[in-house]
Amino acid sequence: MNVLSRFYYQYRRVIKAVQLYLIIAGPGLIVMIADNDAGGITTYAATGAAYGYALIWFLVLLGPVAYFVQEMTVRLGAVTKHGHAEAIFEAFGPFWGWFSLIDLSLVNWLTLITEFIGMTAALTIFNIPPAITVLIVIGIMMFMILQGRYWTWEKLAMFFCLLNLVYIPAAFMVHPSVGSILQNGIIPNFPGGINGTLIFFLMANIGTTIAPWMIFFQQSAVVDKGMGKKDIPWGKMDTVFGAVFTVVVAIFIVIVTATVLHGMNIESAGQAAQVIMGTYPYVGTLLAIGLFDAGLLGAICISLASSWAFGEVFGWAHSLNNKIREAPWFYAYYFFALITAGLVVLIPGAPLVLITLFVQVIAVTLLPAALVFLILLLNNAEIMGEYKNTLLQNIVSTAIVIAIIVLSTAYAISVLFPGVFA
Amino acid sequence: MEKKVPTNGNDGEPGKAGGFFEKHFSLFREINKKYAEPQIKMTRAVRIALMGLRLYLIILVLVLGFKFYTLVRQ
Numbered sequence: 001m002n003v004l005s006r007f008y009y010q011y012r013r014v015i016k017a018v019q020l021y022l023i024i025a026g027p028g029l030i031v032m033i034a035d036n037d038a039g040g041i042t043t044y045a046a047t048g049a050a051y052g053y054a055l056i057w058f059l060v061l062l063g064p065v066a067y068f069v070q071e072m073t074v075r076l077g078a079v080t081k082h083g084h085a086e087a088i089f090e091a092f093g094p095f096w097g098w099f100s101l102i103d104l105s106l107v108n109w110l111t112l113i114t115e116f117i118g119m120t121a122a123l124t125i126f127n128i129p130p131a132i133t134v135l136i137v138i139g140i141m142m143f144m145i146l147q148g149r150y151w152t153w154e155k156l157a158m159f160f161c162l163l164n165l166v167y168i169p170a171a172f173m174v175h176p177s178v179g180s181i182l183q184n185g186i187i188p189n190f191p192g193g194i195n196g197t198l199i200f201f202l203m204a205n206i207g208t209t210i211a212p213w214m215i216f217f218q219q220s221a222v223v224d225k226g227m228g229k230k231d232i233p234w235g236k237m238d239t240v241f242g243a244v245f246t247v248v249v250a251i252f253i254v255i256v257t258a259t260v261l262h263g264m265n266i267e268s269a270g271q272a273a274q275v276i277m278g279t280y281p282y283v284g285t286l287l288a289i290g291l292f293d294a295g296l297l298g299a300i301c302i303s304l305a306s307s308w309a310f311g312e313v314f315g316w317a318h319s320l321n322n323k324i325r326e327a328p329w330f331y332a333y334y335f336f337a338l339i340t341a342g343l344v345v346l347i348p349g350a351p352l353v354l355i356t357l358f359v360q361v362i363a364v365t366l367l368p369a370a371l372v373f374l375i376l377l378l379n380n381a382e383i384m385g386e387y388k389n390t391l392l393q394n395i396v397s398t399a400i401v402i403a404i405i406v407l408s409t410a411y412a413i414s415v416l417f418p419g420v421f422a
Numbered sequence: 423m424e425k426k427v428p429t430n431g432n433d434g435e436p437g438k439a440g441g442f443f444e445k446h447f448s449l450f451r452e453i454n455k456k457y458a459e460p461q462i463k464m465t466r467a468v469r470i471a472l473m474g475l476r477l478y479l480i481i482l483v484l485v486l487g488f489k490f491y492t493l494v495r496q
Binding site: 089090091092093094096097313314361364365368369372376377379380382383405409413416417 | 449453454456457458459460461462463467468471472474475478479482485486489
């Protein structure tokens with residue numbers, strides 16, 4: 001009886017912890033899964049096609065990298081109750097504030113276009129014209145935010161996060177060799193030796209791991225959700241789960257393309273889905289659904305990151321808990337960015353490839369600044385109090401930030417000057 | 423007859439555009455004023471980090487300018 005009651009007590013504790021987590025869960029999970037956006041899916045698909053299973057170990061390493069950066073935004077948001085844009089204005093003054101805000105809005109708008117490119121490519125496979133796709137996306141995103149509740153928006157976003165799991169059954173359906181995955185993918189190796197192409201792929205994978213909008217989005221989401229200091233451990237846990245989730249999904253995408261398309265030159269996830277459709281129609285369909293979902297999740301987070309940032313700085317009401325009439329500028333900016341980005345994709349002959357490449361370059365003008373500000377803020381005892389970075393956290397996060405800055409800059413340069421590292 | 427002079431205020435029709443810009447520029451001025459004093463303590467590490475960022479951005483702009491130059495020359 002005693003054993004039974006103890007078991008029941010433990011069971012109730014676990015259930016309560018899970019319930020509490022589900023209430024707190026959100027920003028970390030969403031930002032990490034949205035990190036696998038349309039551009040990310042293309043990078044993973046191309047990596048699998050080019051190197052087979054050989055770079056899976058590298059994707060595993062990227063999980064902790066993303067966690068260490070994003071975890072800092074949880075602490076900063078929960079302690080200061082300010083988004084990242086406002087925190088930069090307050091701490092570093094108007095010059096760095098305006099620089100970050102303007103750069104963020106430009107990068108985010110261009111990235112939004114790339115999300116629309118991915119979504120329209122995905123639904124073209126099902127013969128849905130791009131104009132209809134744009135309308136569907138705007139309709140979904142309008143429905144999500146017009147509820148006037150952060151909680152509803154968050155749970156709808158989490159539904160789309162779950163849809164990201166379609167890559168797992170897709171990987172099983174192509175019957176990959178588990179032995180080959182374990183043999184070639186788990187132990188760190190550099191297939192074909194270290195050369196320009198390999199470095200380009202490694203840099204591209206790092207480039208998709210941390211994007212400027214992720215830092216701004218998670219910190220603002222933590223504030224909008226109303227998380228406080230006591231919620232920090234849960235926020236961290238949420239971010240850990242998100243990091244694990246995003247790595248798992250990335251690995252399964254690589255497994256699909258490594259099994260079916262190894263040796264092919266894949267330039268976009270849409271192209272990968274279309275080619276796979278020829279031999280595995282169901283897998284191709286799942287990939288196309290996954291690509292649409294990835295673009296949608298990216299668009300959901302990116303457009304909000306910009307609106308939150310502008311709302312914080314300009315002093316507009318800027319919460320998803322506000323109705324449109326309570327926060328007209330916040331929603332106006334949100335829809336302006338969304339609709340204009342969607343329209344660009346519909347312009348005949350628009351330089352979409354150039355835009356996709358340009359995003360990588362513009363992103364590196366903001367990413368180092370956002371990361372450096374993050375570390376400086378997290379080291380300020382007056383702002384962070386007992387939640388400031390410890391020595392170990394500083395060593396790890398500084399090393400990660402330096403690596404990200406160097407590699408993402410090198411990636412941008414290789415986009416500008418192809419073959420420079422050959 | 424008295425000639426109407428456009429004003430920057432919102433009271434007259436001709437001054438509406440001026441009023442709009444005045445209102446919005448004053449908003450920017452307010453934001454600049456509000457955040458004029460950086461709250462972070464300007465320690466040596468902070469100064470070095472900010473200087474490094476400035477240099478990084480200057481180099482990046484030069485690289486972008488060089489790319490633009492090579493594109494134009496082609």
